[in-house]
Amino acid sequence: MNFLETCRIVVLNLLENKFKVFLTSLGIFVGTMTIIMVIAIGKGGEKQVLDQFTGLSAETVYVNLNYEKFDAENADKLEKLTLDHVNQIKAESVSIVDIYLLNSSYKEVTIANKNEYVEINAVSENYDKVSNLEIEFGEELNEEDQLSGKNVVVIGGKLAQKYYGVSEAAIGENIKIGNNLYKIKGVLKGKGDGIQGLNPDSSIFLPYETGKKIIGDSGIPRIIGLSDSIDNIGKTKKEIMSTLNYMLDDATFYMIDDAGSRIEAALSSAKTMNVLLISVGMIVFIVGGIGIMNVLFLSVRERTREIGILKALGSQNNEILQQFILESAIISCIGGLAGVIVSQFVFPILTMTNVAVVDTIEGKVMAFAFAVVTGTLFGIYPAYKASKLKPIEALLVE
Template sequence: MKFSEILNITLINLIENKFKVILTSLGIIVGAATIIMVIAIGKGGEEEVKKQFAGLSAGSIYINVDFTNPNIDIKKIPKLDEEKMEIVLEDSKNISNVALNISGSASVKILGKDDYEPIVGVTDEFDDINNFKIQFGEGLNEEHQNKSEKVCVLGVNVAEKHFANAEGAVGKKIKISGKTYTVIGILERKGDGIQGISPDQSIFIPYSTGYKYVLDKKYTIPQGIALVKDINKVEDGMRDVKDSLDYIFDDEASNYMVEDAGSKIEAALASAKTMNILLMSVATIVFIVGGIGIMNVLFVTVKERTKEIGILKALGSSSRDILIQFLLESVLISSVGGILGIVLSYLLMPLTKYLGVPVLFTIDGKIIALLFAMITGTVFGFYPAYQASKLKPVEALSYE
């Protein structure tokens, strides 16, 4: 029998039983849609992580108090300061810049309304190291730091929250802890932050001003950040920083931990990929269930069409022709399920956006889902097709 004839017979059977085809392929439809959504969520998660860390330099090294140490006494712990950070810079041939920041919350009065906002005191090198860019106005500089001036830069979310538009906030006066500050700039949007700081949600003031007027010296712990000259020398830079801390703090150096931005990014991406693998496992299980459904239906179909198989064999169809016919039927059913699954994934897109789930639909996801569907139909349809091909014409024609 010619392949075109086999295909024609298969299509006629599928068209005449279209509702059964749709019901049979339900598992495949759900599986295909699940795989596409899983890949989209996984890709979206990875892109979100990359976006969140986009502003970080992979050459940044963070110096933070190790709060996992149960013996730490915040009041007595020796603290970083500008002089100590200068030692870190001078002692290492791998470090190009250093900065300090302190953070906390304070009462803020903007346009007559009282609020409570995160306040971050930073040295003038902080913006450059963290790739902070000013969207409107200007940033904090060395003069502001040296004179402990009462000026501030607003994160974009803070500006939009309190002012009609972010640009309009520049030049306005606000009160922080009862003292008047001038808004000199607005940061570009940054996404998630670093060292527990969310730039979009914070108000930045000079480091010296923060220590002098806003944040409690007893409980505020300065955090350090260093930038390596060469991205390939991060490990050497970290080793240099640790050596400097050992020299500066002696036995107290164990109170501090040194981390690099690259490892944070890799850890976040690894977490996103792990979640993607778990979701893919769920989608695979759904496909297997769908494949078993196809196999069961084909077994029933073989029983129902036993006489038809006997007639085809009596007319000269070979076992190979019967095998191809039923296998083709299985693949077409699963392919229909795959295509309908792709359509379903498009219908689910608005729901994911409504729920705020980051998704990134790619052509790869759709191709993988369709291939998965076809492979599932082939694997699970083979045995019923093989059983059909082995029926003897006489037994098939006499089957009741």
């Protein structure tokens, strides 16, 4: 019996047992769908992490409050960071490209005759360069604004659109913070609120000295710097800490970390979750594979006389083996292909639920490959049992 004849017999058997094929392939179908979905969700999670750090250089370093050291009992011992510390670090460090001081707090702001609590960021020079922020309309805060203490601000694009309809319309308008008016000088290009020490799209930026008066004692200043190379991150951290150690009585109130470590840690967590999700999908595949194995065992029992006849007519063990393996492979292909097709209709539904998904060809190929391999492997043992049936015993089975 040649291969084409084997294929013909398999196809005839499958067509005669359509409902059984449907039920058998259902487990593989669900497994394929699961793998495609979990890969898409995992990729979506990784994309969300990368989007959070969009535009943020891995060379960025942060000097933040060490909350493990800082508590209510020793709060009076904390020395807050100042522009003097920033200037000294910049003067002494050989690996820092630029650095700025950031002090943030939420304050009630009157903007377009509406009141809202908004994040106020007092920033020193070059905050835009270090945090990779760009002006879309108007002008950036400059050295004169910093030195003169002018009542000017730069606001995030999302904030401008919310109150003025279009970002450009915000230029020249006044906002009220406390009892003072501040002129909107510039609007930042949208970045997406990220984990970079500030939320640029929804914030207000002021010259440091001007903003410090508004924030008062409610904020704890932080330093954000930019190393000249990813390879020099460790060196930059040491230089910053060295300066703080002799300028502060107790520099352990502060800790230094870097964006590269944050990105790596976040991506590592996303990938771990991706692996866990794929593991769940694999369990579903195994269940589907066991279903195929059980159905093929039943098929072997039902077709024992048929196998006996084929052997009596000269079919070899390997031909019987080939027939049943081919049957399990086709069932797996049907289930896998159905899963791939139906998944295309599920993605829009997931998108509507605000679940981050990234549909990829690789995910579909991987899921389909798993489907075929899993189903085929689970069909080998029943096929082996069928091939070992003795012709006389098989023909005598009623």
